[in-house]
Amino acid sequence: MVLNNERYIEALKVGDRTILQQIYAEFSPAIIRLVMDSGGTRDDARDVFQSALVILFERVRDGALQIPSSFGDLLLSICRRVWRTRFKADTKSKAPVSPDDLSDDIEEDINSEEKNLLFRKHFKLLGAKCQMLLAFFFAGHTIDIICEQMGHQDIDHTLKRKDQCKEKLVLHIKNDPQFTVLAS
Amino acid sequence: MNQKDIQQQTEHYLRGEMTETERSNFLNAAQQNPALADELAFQQQLFRELGDTEKQQFVAQLASLSGAFFSAPTAASPVLRSISKFILPIVGAGILISILGWYVLTRQQQPASVESARPPDSNGVAMMDGPNVHRVDSTVAMHPMATTPALPDKTPSTAVERPAASTSTVPAADPVDFVPNAYWEGLAARKLVGSDRSIRANARLSGGKKLTLKINMEWPGGETPAPMVVSFYSNKDQDRTAATLLKQVTLELLSQVSDDPASNGKKSYSLEYSAGVNWKPGLYYYVISFEKDAQPILVGKLR
Numbered sequence: 091m092v093l094n095n096e097r098y099i100e101a102l103k104v105g106d107r108t109i110l111q112q113i114y115a116e117f118s119p120a121i122i123r124l125v126m127d128s129g130g131t132r133d134d135a136r137d138v139f140q141s142a143l144v145i146l147f148e149r150v151r152d153g154a155l156q157i158p159s160s161f162g163d164l165l166l167s168i169c170r171r172v173w174r175t176r177f178k179a180d181t182k183s184k185a186p187v188s189p190d191d192l193s194d195d196i197e198e199d200i201n202s203e204e205k206n207l208l209f210r211k212h213f214k215l216l217g218a219k220c221q222m223l224l225a226f227f228f229a230g231h232t233i234d235i236i237c238e239q240m241g242h243q244d245i246d247h248t249l250k251r252k253d254q255c256k257e258k259l260v261l262h263i264k265n266d267p268q269f270t271v272l273a274s
Numbered sequence: 275m276n277q278k279d280i281q282q283q284t285e286h287y288l289r290g291e292m293t294e295t296e297r298s299n300f301l302n303a304a305q306q307n308p309a310l311a312d313e314l315a316f317q318q319q320l321f322r323e324l325g326d327t328e329k330q331q332f333v334a335q336l337a338s339l340s341g342a343f344f345s346a347p348t349a350a351s352p353v354l355r356s357i358s359k360f361i362l363p364i365v366g367a368g369i370l371i372s373i374l375g376w377y378v379l380t381r382q383q384q385p386a387s388v389e390s391a392r393p394p395d396s397n398g399v400a401m402m403d404g405p406n407v408h409r410v411d412s413t414v415a416m417h418p419m420a421t422t423p424a425l426p427d428k429t430p431s432t433a434v435e436r437p438a439a440s441t442s443t444v445p446a447a448d449p450v451d452f453v454p455n456a457y458w459e460g461l462a463a464r465k466l467v468g469s470d471r472s473i474r475a476n477a478r479l480s481g482g483k484k485l486t487l488k489i490n491m492e493w494p495g496g497e498t499p500a501p502m503v504v505s506f507y508s509n510k511d512q513d514r515t516a517a518t519l520l521k522q523v524t525l526e527l528l529s530q531v532s533d534d535p536a537s538n539g540k541k542s543y544s545l546e547y548s549a550g551v552n553w554k555p556g557l558y559y560y561v562i563s564f565e566k567d568a569q570p571i572l573v574g575k576l577r
Contacts, residue, residue, distance in 0.1 A: 104512055104516065105331070105332055105335055105512045107335065107339070110335065110336070111339055114339055114340065114342075115343065118343040122344065132344050132345070132346055133344070135344055136344035140333070140336045140340060143336055144333060144336070147329070147332050151328075202319070205319060205323075209320055209323045209324060210323070210330075210333065213324055222452050224324065225327070225330075225452070226453070226454075228320070228321050228325030229325045229327055230325060231454065235454075239452075259320075260320075263320075
Protein backbone atom coordinates (compact mmCIF):
# COMPACT_ATOMS: atom_id res chain seq x y z
CA MET A 91 0.00 0.00 0.00
CA VAL A 92 1.46 3.36 -1.00
CA LEU A 93 0.67 6.16 1.41
CA ASN A 94 0.50 9.81 0.53
CA ASN A 95 3.29 12.16 1.54
CA GLU A 96 1.34 13.60 4.46
CA ARG A 97 0.97 10.19 6.08
CA TYR A 98 4.72 9.63 5.91
CA ILE A 99 5.43 13.07 7.33
CA GLU A 100 2.98 12.51 10.17
CA ALA A 101 4.55 9.12 10.89
CA LEU A 102 7.98 10.72 11.22
CA LYS A 103 6.56 13.46 13.41
CA VAL A 104 4.88 11.16 15.92
CA GLY A 105 7.09 8.08 15.50
CA ASP A 106 4.25 5.92 14.18
CA ARG A 107 5.76 2.46 14.42
CA THR A 108 3.41 0.81 11.94
CA ILE A 109 4.07 3.30 9.16
CA LEU A 110 7.80 3.39 9.94
CA GLN A 111 7.78 -0.37 9.47
CA GLN A 112 6.02 0.14 6.19
CA ILE A 113 8.69 2.64 5.13
CA TYR A 114 11.36 0.05 5.89
CA ALA A 115 9.47 -2.69 4.09
CA GLU A 116 8.85 -0.56 1.03
CA PHE A 117 12.16 1.21 0.54
CA SER A 118 14.87 -0.87 2.22
CA PRO A 119 15.30 -3.32 -0.70
CA ALA A 120 16.26 -0.47 -3.05
CA ILE A 121 18.80 0.86 -0.55
CA ILE A 122 20.29 -2.57 0.02
CA ARG A 123 20.72 -2.95 -3.74
CA LEU A 124 22.20 0.53 -4.11
CA VAL A 125 24.74 0.05 -1.33
CA MET A 126 25.69 -3.54 -2.06
CA ASP A 127 26.06 -2.88 -5.78
CA SER A 128 28.70 -0.29 -4.97
CA GLY A 129 30.77 -2.31 -2.54
CA GLY A 130 28.90 -1.82 0.72
CA THR A 131 27.32 -4.26 3.11
CA ARG A 132 23.84 -4.72 4.51
CA ASP A 133 24.97 -2.99 7.70
CA ASP A 134 26.14 -0.01 5.62
CA ALA A 135 22.73 0.03 3.94
CA ARG A 136 20.96 -0.03 7.30
CA ASP A 137 23.06 2.88 8.60
CA VAL A 138 22.52 4.90 5.44
CA PHE A 139 18.78 4.31 5.60
CA GLN A 140 18.65 5.28 9.27
CA SER A 141 20.64 8.47 8.69
CA ALA A 142 18.32 9.48 5.87
CA LEU A 143 15.26 8.94 8.05
CA VAL A 144 16.82 10.90 10.89
CA ILE A 145 17.54 13.80 8.53
CA LEU A 146 13.92 13.71 7.36
CA PHE A 147 12.72 13.49 10.97
CA GLU A 148 14.64 16.65 11.89
CA ARG A 149 13.37 18.48 8.83
CA VAL A 150 9.79 17.49 9.61
CA ARG A 151 10.21 18.62 13.20
CA ASP A 152 11.68 21.94 12.12
CA GLY A 153 8.85 22.40 9.62
CA ALA A 154 11.46 22.56 6.87
CA LEU A 155 10.60 19.49 4.85
CA GLN A 156 9.62 20.04 1.26
CA ILE A 157 8.82 17.01 -0.83
CA PRO A 158 9.36 17.79 -4.51
CA SER A 159 7.74 14.64 -5.89
CA SER A 160 7.16 11.68 -3.66
CA PHE A 161 8.36 10.74 -0.22
CA GLY A 162 10.01 7.62 -1.61
CA ASP A 163 11.99 9.55 -4.22
CA LEU A 164 13.16 12.02 -1.60
CA LEU A 165 14.19 9.27 0.82
CA LEU A 166 16.11 7.40 -1.86
CA SER A 167 17.84 10.58 -3.06
CA ILE A 168 18.96 11.39 0.49
CA CYS A 169 20.17 7.81 0.93
CA ARG A 170 22.26 8.14 -2.25
CA ARG A 171 23.80 11.37 -1.00
CA VAL A 172 24.49 9.94 2.46
CA TRP A 173 26.11 6.88 0.92
CA ARG A 174 28.22 9.01 -1.39
CA THR A 175 29.30 11.30 1.48
CA ARG A 176 30.04 8.49 3.88
CA PHE A 177 32.24 6.53 1.57
CA LYS A 178 33.84 9.40 -0.28
CA ALA A 179 37.14 8.64 1.42
CA ASP A 180 36.86 4.93 0.81
CA THR A 181 38.69 4.23 -2.42
CA LYS A 182 37.26 0.74 -2.71
CA SER A 183 33.69 1.90 -2.97
CA LYS A 184 32.20 3.16 -6.17
CA ALA A 185 29.47 5.33 -4.81
CA PRO A 186 27.11 6.34 -7.58
CA VAL A 187 27.01 9.92 -8.72
CA SER A 188 23.68 10.77 -10.20
CA PRO A 189 21.72 14.00 -10.41
CA ASP A 190 18.88 14.59 -7.99
CA ASP A 191 16.55 17.42 -7.12
CA LEU A 192 17.66 17.85 -3.52
CA SER A 193 18.21 21.35 -2.19
CA ASP A 194 21.78 22.48 -1.61
CA ASP A 195 21.44 22.62 2.16
CA ILE A 196 20.92 18.87 2.31
CA GLU A 197 24.71 18.46 2.24
CA GLU A 198 24.90 20.52 5.41
CA ASP A 199 22.29 18.28 7.06
CA ILE A 200 24.13 15.17 5.97
CA ASN A 201 27.47 16.40 7.30
CA SER A 202 25.86 17.38 10.56
CA GLU A 203 24.18 14.00 10.87
CA GLU A 204 27.48 12.27 10.16
CA LYS A 205 28.97 14.04 13.18
CA ASN A 206 25.91 13.25 15.24
CA LEU A 207 26.26 9.62 14.31
CA LEU A 208 29.83 9.70 15.57
CA PHE A 209 28.67 11.27 18.83
CA ARG A 210 25.99 8.62 19.26
CA LYS A 211 28.42 5.83 18.43
CA HIS A 212 30.90 6.86 21.11
CA PHE A 213 28.15 7.67 23.59
CA LYS A 214 26.87 4.10 23.24
CA LEU A 215 30.35 2.79 23.95
CA LEU A 216 30.37 4.38 27.40
CA GLY A 217 29.27 2.42 30.44
CA ALA A 218 25.56 2.39 31.25
CA LYS A 219 25.92 4.71 34.25
CA CYS A 220 28.01 7.22 32.31
CA GLN A 221 25.43 7.20 29.53
CA MET A 222 22.62 7.80 31.97
CA LEU A 223 24.42 10.60 33.78
CA LEU A 224 25.37 12.37 30.56
CA ALA A 225 21.88 11.92 29.11
CA PHE A 226 20.53 13.84 32.09
CA PHE A 227 23.31 16.41 31.85
CA PHE A 228 22.96 17.12 28.14
CA ALA A 229 19.20 17.28 28.49
CA GLY A 230 19.76 20.25 30.78
CA HIS A 231 18.83 18.81 34.16
CA THR A 232 20.38 20.44 37.19
CA ILE A 233 23.17 18.69 39.04
CA ASP A 234 20.88 18.32 42.09
CA ILE A 235 18.34 16.37 40.07
CA ILE A 236 21.04 14.29 38.37
CA CYS A 237 22.54 13.51 41.79
CA GLU A 238 19.13 12.35 43.01
CA GLN A 239 18.32 10.37 39.86
CA MET A 240 21.69 8.64 39.89
CA GLY A 241 21.40 7.83 43.58
CA HIS A 242 24.70 9.58 44.40
CA GLN A 243 25.55 10.59 47.95
CA ASP A 244 26.50 14.17 47.15
CA ILE A 245 26.71 16.70 44.33
CA ASP A 246 30.52 16.78 44.33
CA HIS A 247 30.57 13.13 43.42
CA THR A 248 28.06 13.75 40.62
CA LEU A 249 30.15 16.62 39.25
CA LYS A 250 33.30 14.53 39.37
CA ARG A 251 31.61 11.60 37.58
CA LYS A 252 30.15 13.98 35.01
CA ASP A 253 33.58 15.41 34.26
CA GLN A 254 35.12 11.95 33.97
CA CYS A 255 32.37 10.62 31.69
CA LYS A 256 32.33 13.69 29.49
CA GLU A 257 36.11 13.81 29.16
CA LYS A 258 36.11 10.17 28.13
CA LEU A 259 33.39 10.76 25.57
CA VAL A 260 35.07 13.83 24.09
CA LEU A 261 38.44 12.10 23.96
CA HIS A 262 37.01 9.10 22.12
CA ILE A 263 35.16 11.27 19.63
CA LYS A 264 38.16 13.48 18.89
CA ASN A 265 40.49 10.50 18.56
CA ASP A 266 38.23 8.84 16.02
CA PRO A 267 39.82 9.19 12.55
CA GLN A 268 36.36 9.87 11.15
CA PHE A 269 36.15 13.01 13.28
CA THR A 270 39.20 14.51 11.56
CA VAL A 271 37.70 13.71 8.17
CA LEU A 272 34.40 15.34 9.08
CA ALA A 273 36.04 18.36 10.68
CA SER A 274 38.14 19.08 7.61
CA MET B 275 42.38 30.29 29.30
CA ASN B 276 43.66 26.73 29.35
CA GLN B 277 41.76 23.82 27.79
CA LYS B 278 39.99 22.95 31.05
CA ASP B 279 38.81 26.55 31.47
CA ILE B 280 37.62 26.64 27.87
CA GLN B 281 35.58 23.48 28.36
CA GLN B 282 34.04 24.68 31.62
CA GLN B 283 33.19 28.12 30.28
CA THR B 284 31.62 26.56 27.22
CA GLU B 285 29.58 24.20 29.39
CA HIS B 286 28.33 27.06 31.55
CA TYR B 287 27.39 29.02 28.45
CA LEU B 288 25.53 26.13 26.82
CA ARG B 289 23.65 25.21 29.98
CA GLY B 290 22.54 28.80 30.48
CA GLU B 291 24.48 29.15 33.71
CA MET B 292 26.02 32.55 32.87
CA THR B 293 24.80 36.05 33.64
CA GLU B 294 24.10 38.33 30.71
CA THR B 295 27.48 40.03 31.16
CA GLU B 296 29.31 36.74 31.35
CA ARG B 297 27.57 35.56 28.20
CA SER B 298 28.52 38.68 26.33
CA ASN B 299 32.15 38.43 27.47
CA PHE B 300 32.25 34.76 26.54
CA LEU B 301 30.95 35.38 23.03
CA ASN B 302 33.44 38.21 22.53
CA ALA B 303 36.23 35.94 23.67
CA ALA B 304 35.06 33.22 21.27
CA GLN B 305 35.25 35.67 18.37
CA GLN B 306 38.87 36.40 19.14
CA ASN B 307 40.00 32.95 20.19
CA PRO B 308 39.74 30.27 17.45
CA ALA B 309 40.35 27.46 19.95
CA LEU B 310 37.42 28.67 22.04
CA ALA B 311 35.25 29.09 18.94
CA ASP B 312 36.04 25.53 17.83
CA GLU B 313 35.30 24.16 21.28
CA LEU B 314 32.04 26.08 21.37
CA ALA B 315 30.94 24.71 17.99
CA PHE B 316 31.90 21.18 18.98
CA GLN B 317 30.19 21.21 22.35
CA GLN B 318 27.15 23.01 20.98
CA GLN B 319 26.56 20.14 18.57
CA LEU B 320 27.33 17.55 21.27
CA PHE B 321 24.79 19.11 23.65
CA ARG B 322 22.21 19.54 20.91
CA GLU B 323 22.55 15.97 19.73
CA LEU B 324 22.84 14.05 22.97
CA GLY B 325 20.43 16.31 24.84
CA ASP B 326 17.74 15.87 22.21
CA THR B 327 15.76 13.12 23.91
CA GLU B 328 13.01 13.17 21.29
CA LYS B 329 15.55 12.47 18.57
CA GLN B 330 17.33 9.82 20.61
CA GLN B 331 14.02 8.05 21.11
CA PHE B 332 13.35 8.22 17.38
CA VAL B 333 16.81 6.82 16.61
CA ALA B 334 16.28 4.03 19.15
CA GLN B 335 12.96 3.23 17.52
CA LEU B 336 14.58 3.02 14.09
CA ALA B 337 17.33 0.81 15.47
CA SER B 338 14.75 -1.56 16.89
CA LEU B 339 12.91 -1.70 13.57
CA SER B 340 15.81 -2.02 11.17
CA GLY B 341 17.07 -5.48 12.13
CA ALA B 342 14.24 -7.34 10.45
CA PHE B 343 14.71 -5.54 7.15
CA PHE B 344 18.48 -5.46 6.78
CA SER B 345 19.52 -8.84 8.13
CA ALA B 346 21.01 -11.18 5.57
CA PRO B 347 18.68 -13.82 4.18
CA THR B 348 19.37 -17.11 5.89
CA ALA B 349 21.54 -19.03 3.46
CA ALA B 350 23.16 -22.20 4.76
CA SER B 351 26.85 -22.75 4.07
CA PRO B 352 27.82 -25.59 1.70
CA VAL B 353 28.80 -27.73 4.70
CA LEU B 354 25.47 -27.08 6.40
CA ARG B 355 23.63 -27.72 3.16
CA SER B 356 25.28 -31.13 2.75
CA ILE B 357 24.55 -31.90 6.40
CA SER B 358 20.92 -31.07 5.98
CA LYS B 359 20.72 -32.87 2.63
CA PHE B 360 22.44 -36.17 3.42
CA ILE B 361 23.69 -36.59 6.94
CA LEU B 362 20.62 -35.48 8.86
CA PRO B 363 18.24 -37.88 7.10
CA ILE B 364 20.69 -40.73 7.69
CA VAL B 365 21.11 -39.87 11.36
CA GLY B 366 17.36 -39.39 11.69
CA ALA B 367 16.67 -42.77 10.11
CA GLY B 368 19.24 -44.38 12.42
CA ILE B 369 17.61 -42.89 15.49
CA LEU B 370 14.19 -43.97 14.29
CA ILE B 371 15.34 -47.54 13.66
CA SER B 372 17.06 -47.64 17.07
CA ILE B 373 13.91 -46.44 18.83
CA LEU B 374 11.73 -48.89 16.97
CA GLY B 375 14.20 -51.72 17.66
CA TRP B 376 14.34 -50.82 21.33
CA TYR B 377 10.56 -50.69 21.43
CA VAL B 378 10.16 -54.05 19.76
CA LEU B 379 12.75 -55.68 22.03
CA THR B 380 11.13 -54.20 25.11
CA ARG B 381 7.72 -55.43 24.06
CA GLN B 382 9.10 -58.88 23.33
CA GLN B 383 10.79 -59.17 26.69
CA GLN B 384 8.05 -57.78 28.95
CA PRO B 385 4.72 -57.89 27.25
CA ALA B 386 2.77 -58.89 30.35
CA SER B 387 4.23 -56.37 32.75
CA VAL B 388 3.75 -53.43 30.40
CA GLU B 389 0.25 -54.49 29.74
CA SER B 390 -0.51 -54.85 33.42
CA ALA B 391 1.07 -51.50 34.26
CA ARG B 392 -1.23 -49.72 31.89
CA PRO B 393 -4.60 -48.85 33.31
CA PRO B 394 -7.55 -50.07 31.36
CA ASP B 395 -8.44 -47.39 28.90
CA SER B 396 -10.84 -46.74 26.14
CA ASN B 397 -8.88 -44.23 24.10
CA GLY B 398 -7.88 -46.67 21.41
CA VAL B 399 -4.25 -47.07 22.48
CA ALA B 400 -4.76 -50.59 23.74
CA MET B 401 -5.96 -51.61 20.33
CA MET B 402 -2.42 -51.22 19.01
CA ASP B 403 -0.98 -53.73 21.45
CA GLY B 404 -1.38 -57.44 21.39
CA PRO B 405 -1.07 -58.98 17.96
CA ASN B 406 0.48 -55.87 16.44
CA VAL B 407 3.18 -55.42 19.03
CA HIS B 408 5.92 -56.74 16.75
CA ARG B 409 5.01 -54.43 13.96
CA VAL B 410 7.90 -52.12 12.95
CA ASP B 411 6.72 -50.99 9.56
CA SER B 412 4.70 -47.95 10.45
CA THR B 413 5.07 -44.64 12.24
CA VAL B 414 1.72 -45.39 13.83
CA ALA B 415 3.63 -47.76 16.08
CA MET B 416 5.31 -44.70 17.64
CA HIS B 417 2.16 -43.41 19.23
CA PRO B 418 1.73 -46.10 21.86
CA MET B 419 5.26 -45.35 23.07
CA ALA B 420 4.12 -42.01 24.26
CA THR B 421 1.75 -43.74 26.62
CA THR B 422 4.20 -46.25 28.07
CA PRO B 423 5.28 -45.44 31.63
CA ALA B 424 8.99 -44.82 30.92
CA LEU B 425 9.12 -42.10 28.27
CA PRO B 426 6.32 -39.68 29.04
CA ASP B 427 7.74 -38.82 32.47
CA LYS B 428 10.75 -37.11 30.92
CA THR B 429 9.30 -35.42 27.90
CA PRO B 430 6.76 -33.07 29.54
CA SER B 431 9.08 -31.91 32.33
CA THR B 432 11.75 -30.57 29.98
CA ALA B 433 9.10 -28.96 27.83
CA VAL B 434 7.80 -27.03 30.81
CA GLU B 435 11.17 -25.92 32.12
CA ARG B 436 12.44 -24.24 28.94
CA PRO B 437 9.84 -21.49 28.61
CA ALA B 438 10.16 -20.74 32.31
CA ALA B 439 13.88 -20.11 31.88
CA SER B 440 13.44 -17.91 28.83
CA THR B 441 10.75 -15.68 30.35
CA SER B 442 12.99 -14.76 33.26
CA THR B 443 15.31 -12.77 30.99
CA VAL B 444 15.10 -9.05 31.67
CA PRO B 445 16.19 -6.82 28.77
CA ALA B 446 19.33 -4.72 29.21
CA ALA B 447 19.02 -1.13 30.45
CA ASP B 448 18.98 1.64 27.88
CA PRO B 449 19.71 5.19 29.13
CA VAL B 450 17.05 6.56 26.80
CA ASP B 451 14.51 4.74 28.95
CA PHE B 452 15.61 6.70 32.00
CA VAL B 453 15.37 10.20 30.56
CA PRO B 454 12.79 12.18 32.55
CA ASN B 455 9.67 13.23 30.70
CA ALA B 456 9.24 16.96 31.12
CA TYR B 457 5.44 16.88 31.01
CA TRP B 458 5.01 14.20 33.67
CA GLU B 459 7.82 15.68 35.78
CA GLY B 460 5.95 18.98 35.79
CA LEU B 461 2.75 17.36 37.01
CA ALA B 462 4.61 15.17 39.51
CA ALA B 463 6.04 18.28 41.16
CA ARG B 464 2.59 19.82 41.73
CA LYS B 465 -0.27 19.19 44.10
CA LEU B 466 -3.23 18.46 41.89
CA VAL B 467 -6.03 18.24 44.45
CA GLY B 468 -7.57 20.96 46.60
CA SER B 469 -6.16 21.98 49.97
CA ASP B 470 -8.95 20.18 51.85
CA ARG B 471 -7.80 16.77 50.61
CA SER B 472 -4.56 14.92 50.06
CA ILE B 473 -3.31 11.94 48.17
CA ARG B 474 0.06 10.28 48.47
CA ALA B 475 1.35 7.26 46.66
CA ASN B 476 4.46 5.15 46.54
CA ALA B 477 5.17 2.76 43.70
CA ARG B 478 7.94 0.22 43.40
CA LEU B 479 9.09 -1.98 40.58
CA SER B 480 11.03 -5.00 41.77
CA GLY B 481 13.31 -6.44 39.12
CA GLY B 482 10.99 -5.27 36.38
CA LYS B 483 8.67 -8.10 37.42
CA LYS B 484 6.61 -7.01 40.38
CA LEU B 485 4.75 -3.75 40.56
CA THR B 486 3.57 -2.51 43.95
CA LEU B 487 1.56 0.64 44.50
CA LYS B 488 0.48 2.02 47.86
CA ILE B 489 -1.98 4.88 48.02
CA ASN B 490 -3.03 6.91 51.05
CA MET B 491 -5.80 9.48 50.81
CA GLU B 492 -7.52 11.93 53.08
CA TRP B 493 -10.85 13.05 51.78
CA PRO B 494 -13.59 15.30 53.24
CA GLY B 495 -15.86 13.18 55.42
CA GLY B 496 -19.06 14.12 53.65
CA GLU B 497 -17.73 13.22 50.22
CA THR B 498 -17.26 9.78 48.79
CA PRO B 499 -14.26 9.54 46.47
CA ALA B 500 -15.34 8.66 42.97
CA PRO B 501 -13.90 5.56 41.32
CA MET B 502 -10.32 6.09 40.22
CA VAL B 503 -7.93 4.63 37.72
CA VAL B 504 -4.16 4.38 37.72
CA SER B 505 -2.49 4.53 34.34
CA PHE B 506 1.14 3.58 33.82
CA TYR B 507 3.21 5.22 31.08
CA SER B 508 6.73 4.89 29.79
CA ASN B 509 8.98 7.97 29.84
CA LYS B 510 8.44 8.48 26.09
CA ASP B 511 6.58 11.59 25.12
CA GLN B 512 5.11 9.87 22.09
CA ASP B 513 3.50 7.28 24.39
CA ARG B 514 1.97 10.09 26.41
CA THR B 515 0.63 11.98 23.42
CA ALA B 516 -0.66 8.83 21.78
CA ALA B 517 -2.11 7.66 25.13
CA THR B 518 -0.17 4.40 24.83
CA LEU B 519 -0.50 2.85 28.26
CA LEU B 520 1.60 0.10 29.74
CA LYS B 521 -1.14 -0.76 32.17
CA GLN B 522 -4.34 0.65 33.59
CA VAL B 523 -5.98 -0.39 36.82
CA THR B 524 -9.35 0.64 38.21
CA LEU B 525 -9.17 1.23 41.93
CA GLU B 526 -12.23 -0.10 43.59
CA LEU B 527 -11.40 2.08 46.49
CA LEU B 528 -14.46 1.83 48.65
CA SER B 529 -14.68 -1.91 48.56
CA GLN B 530 -11.01 -2.48 49.23
CA VAL B 531 -9.89 0.14 51.71
CA SER B 532 -10.06 0.69 55.39
CA ASP B 533 -12.22 3.65 56.24
CA ASP B 534 -11.04 5.28 59.45
CA PRO B 535 -12.78 8.46 60.62
CA ALA B 536 -10.24 11.19 61.25
CA SER B 537 -10.52 13.88 63.91
CA ASN B 538 -10.85 16.81 61.55
CA GLY B 539 -13.88 15.52 59.69
CA LYS B 540 -11.83 13.82 56.98
CA LYS B 541 -11.72 10.17 56.19
CA SER B 542 -8.53 8.26 55.50
CA TYR B 543 -8.26 5.67 52.83
CA SER B 544 -5.43 3.39 51.96
CA LEU B 545 -4.92 0.85 49.29
CA GLU B 546 -2.15 -1.47 48.27
CA TYR B 547 -2.07 -2.92 44.81
CA SER B 548 0.44 -5.34 43.35
CA ALA B 549 0.68 -7.13 40.04
CA GLY B 550 3.15 -9.07 37.98
CA VAL B 551 4.60 -7.19 35.02
CA ASN B 552 7.46 -7.66 32.59
CA TRP B 553 8.88 -4.20 32.08
CA LYS B 554 12.41 -3.49 30.98
CA PRO B 555 14.59 -1.26 33.19
CA GLY B 556 13.51 2.34 32.82
CA LEU B 557 11.72 5.32 34.25
CA TYR B 558 7.93 4.97 34.38
CA TYR B 559 5.14 7.28 35.44
CA TYR B 560 1.82 6.49 37.05
CA VAL B 561 -1.13 8.81 36.79
CA ILE B 562 -3.99 8.54 39.24
CA SER B 563 -7.18 10.12 38.00
CA PHE B 564 -10.92 9.90 38.46
CA GLU B 565 -12.48 7.46 36.09
CA LYS B 566 -15.17 9.88 34.96
CA ASP B 567 -13.03 12.80 33.80
CA ALA B 568 -9.47 11.41 33.51
CA GLN B 569 -8.05 14.54 35.15
CA PRO B 570 -4.84 13.59 36.98
CA ILE B 571 -5.02 13.99 40.74
CA LEU B 572 -1.57 12.59 41.32
CA VAL B 573 1.40 11.84 39.07
CA GLY B 574 4.29 9.80 40.40
CA LYS B 575 7.23 7.92 39.01
CA LEU B 576 8.97 4.65 39.54
CA ARG B 577 12.00 2.93 38.15
